Amino acid sequence: MNPYLCAAYVATWTIHITYLGILARRYARLRREIQELKKRD
Amino acid sequence: MKRAFPILAILTVLLLSYGLHGALISAPTEQTMGDVQRIFYYHVPSAWTAFLLFFINFVASIQYLVRPNDRADRIAKWIAGVVSIGACIAAVVIRPIPYGMEPSAVATTGIAITGIYFVVRKYFSEQGTDVLALVAAEVGVVFCTVVLVTGPIWARPVWGIWWAPGDIRLTSTLVLWLIYVSYLILRRFSNSSQTAGLAAALAIFGALDVPLVYFSIWFFRTQHPQPVIGGGGSIDPRMLHWLLINWLAFLCFAALVCWSRYRLEILQRQVEEAQALEALLEPRS
Numbered sequence: 001m002n003p004y005l006c007a008a009y010v011a012t013w014t015i016h017i018t019y020l021g022i023l024a025r026r027y028a029r030l031r032r033e034i035q036e037l038k039k040r041d
Numbered sequence: 042m043k044r045a046f047p048i049l050a051i052l053t054v055l056l057l058s059y060g061l062h063g064a065l066i067s068a069p070t071e072q073t074m075g076d077v078q079r080i081f082y083y084h085v086p087s088a089w090t091a092f093l094l095f096f097i098n099f100v101a102s103i104q105y106l107v108r109p110n111d112r113a114d115r116i117a118k119w120i121a122g123v124v125s126i127g128a129c130i131a132a133v134v135i136r137p138i139p140y141g142m143e144p145s146a147v148a149t150t151g152i153a154i155t156g157i158y159f160v161v162r163k164y165f166s167e168q169g170t171d172v173l174a175l176v177a178a179e180v181g182v183v184f185c186t187v188v189l190v191t192g193p194i195w196a197r198p199v200w201g202i203w204w205a206p207g208d209i210r211l212t213s214t215l216v217l218w219l220i221y222v223s224y225l226i227l228r229r230f231s232n233s234s235q236t237a238g239l240a241a242a243l244a245i246f247g248a249l250d251v252p253l254v255y256f257s258i259w260f261f262r263t264q265h266p267q268p269v270i271g272g273g274g275s276i277d278p279r280m281l282h283w284l285l286i287n288w289l290a291f292l293c294f295a296a297l298v299c300w301s302r303y304r305l306e307i308l309q310r311q312v313e314e315a316q317a318l319e320a321l322l323e324p325r326s
Contacts, residue, residue: 002076008194
């Protein structure tokens with residue numbers, strides 16, 4: 001496969017997966033905060 | 042609605058796989074550029090998706106600003122309707138500007154603008170429009186980043202350079218990306234009650250760059266290739282088929298990510314409200 005083509009497709013999915021990873025981390029943090037709020041209630 | 046999310050997720054995975062297969066294997070190889078041209082199947086749909094998301098951000102920001110004022114809301118509603126009628130008249134009666142653009146593209150764009158405006162108005166509350174604006178800008182920046190990364194990777198073997206300094210299409214796209222990054226920074230680091238309003242105003246100015254990016258290849262001399270759809274250009278029907286499949290796949294993917302991010306933001310705001318309430322009720326020592 002052409003290296004430039006390969007680089008473009010890999011870069012595209014790296015960007016999207018990185019963003020999805022950031023969202024997953026935010027969601028995990030939020031779940032922890034919800035658990036803490038529930039414990040204090 | 043609970044069932045719609047997994048159905049959309051499955052559909053997105055299938056479409057992305059189908060689109061990837063088509064872009065890398067089934068689509069015909071371009072004669073002059075060879076395999077490098079296949080970057081086009083990711084670059085162009087990403088750009089269209091980013092434009093659409095920035096446009097949704099623009100509409101949601103206007104909605105957020107005009108919703109509390111009845112008169113402003115009515116005026117905005119009329120303007121949205123006039124845009125659609127005006128675009129249809131321009132497409133039929135007047136030769137559309139710029140020269141070479143398909144009349145159907147002008148009419149479709151006008152109707153889409155009005156359609157999105159009324160859909161956002163009907164289905165989103167005042168707080169909902171603010172969240173929608175934030176989500177659309179964030180996901181739009183991700184897609185615009187893909188455009189800015191894949192563009193130079195295509196340009197290096199085809200033009201011999203990574204970036205054409207001074208090229209209006211490239212520069213205006215970079216400016217667009219910077220405007221929306223600054224919008225996200227403003228939203229992230231400002232805690233004032235006026236942040237949402239200020240961000241909405243910034244988003245309206247930012248959106249003005251979208252037509253500049255889109256029309257720049259008609260109005261200015263640029264190294265960027267001319268449009269292949271709706272702009273008088275031509276494309277092999279098989280290439281067009283795979284381009285549209287990939288755009289549909291990216292649209293589904295963007296909808297899925299926006300949906301998740303929207304739910305996350307709503308949940309985050311609820312948690313922040315609960316924490317603030319708890320802090321108020323907590324007895325001071």
